[in-house]
Amino acid sequence: MKLFVHLIEERNFHNAWAKAIHTILSKGTDLVIGGGDERKPIKDSCMLISMTGNAIKQIEAREVHPQCPFRRIVEYCNEFTRAFLDEYRSKPLNEQFSYLYFERLTHYEPSSSENSSDQIALLKNALADQIRQDITSNRAEAITWYVPFDIKRSSPPCLQRIQIRYIPEYKVDVHLTWRSRDLFTAWQSNIVCIIEMLNREVIKPNNCQIIRIIDYSDSLHIYTRDLEEAKKVKLVPVSPQEI
Numbered sequence: 001m002k003l004f005v006h007l008i009e010e011r012n013f014h015n016a017w018a019k020a021i022h023t024i025l026s027k028g029t030d031l032v033i034g035g036g037d038e039r040k041p042i043k044d045s046c047m048l049i050s051m052t053g054n055a056i057k058q059i060e061a062r063e064v065h066p067q068c069p070f071r072r073i074v075e076y077c078n079e080f081t082r083a084f085l086d087e088y089r090s091k092p093l094n095e096q097f098s099y100l101y102f103e104r105l106t107h108y109e110p111s112s113s114e115n116s117s118d119q120i121a122l123l124k125n126a127l128a129d130q131i132r133q134d135i136t137s138n139r140a141e142a143i144t145w146y147v148p149f150d151i152k153r154s155s156p157p158c159l160q161r162i163q164i165r166y167i168p169e170y171k172v173d174v175h176l177t178w179r180s181r182d183l184f185t186a187w188q189s190n191i192v193c194i195i196e197m198l199n200r201e202v203i204k205p206n207n208c209q210i211i212r213i214i215d216y217s218d219s220l221h222i223y224t225r226d227l228e229e230a231k232k233v234k235l236v237p238v239s240p241q242e243i
């Protein structure tokens with residue numbers, strides 16, 4: 001059995017997704033994840049996807065590939081807002097999810113003995129500091145993992161880390177790191193909504209714009225149940241400016 005690492009560089013968001021699918025279909029490794037009664041067969045790859053140019057504009061415009069099966073983008077992006085989170089946190093525990101990314105990012109509380117941290121506000125301030133000092137820092141990060149709490153759970157957060165780097169003049173390089181990722185149904189909506197949140201909360205308030213998104217997954221996969229539909233995904237035509 002061979003384990004592969006793949007790199008995709010794209011200026012078109014739709015084709016970044018399509019190329020990742022084609023890569024996993026042709027070169028992915030057949031594995032089984034989960035455990036106990038929830039064994040999930042997948043085709044898997046470790047993959048880094050770099051997106052620049054028009055891909056950034058498409059993400060910011062909430063444009064997804066015509067064959068993307070997930071269409072509740074507006075509803076999902078709402079989960080990355082403070083209004084939604086305030087309402088959500090008032091619900092009984094039995095009506096809450098095992099985790100929300102935005103809750104982990106804005107109310108980071110790894111133990112009951114510690115006060116929560118608003119990591120998104122800290123990222124905003126850290127970007128402002130980079131601009132003021134005219135430096136590029138690799139220390140402006142937000143994380144989701146609670147150790148040892150999450151390592152024992154069957155459904156810990158897939159998103160692990162967000163890094164924001166300032167690139168003069170008023171540009172931003174965004175890095176997203178994932179331990180596990182459903183490419184076929186979740187990848188596009190994850191990126192669209194996280195980038196929208198970062199623009200609203202961190203980047204635009206500092207008068208910056210994104211020039212690159214690095215999306216790295218330890219395990220980027222397609223579930224076996226989705227393989228036949230994934231095989232139908234096609235590249236979309238692109239303008240000469242995107243080539």
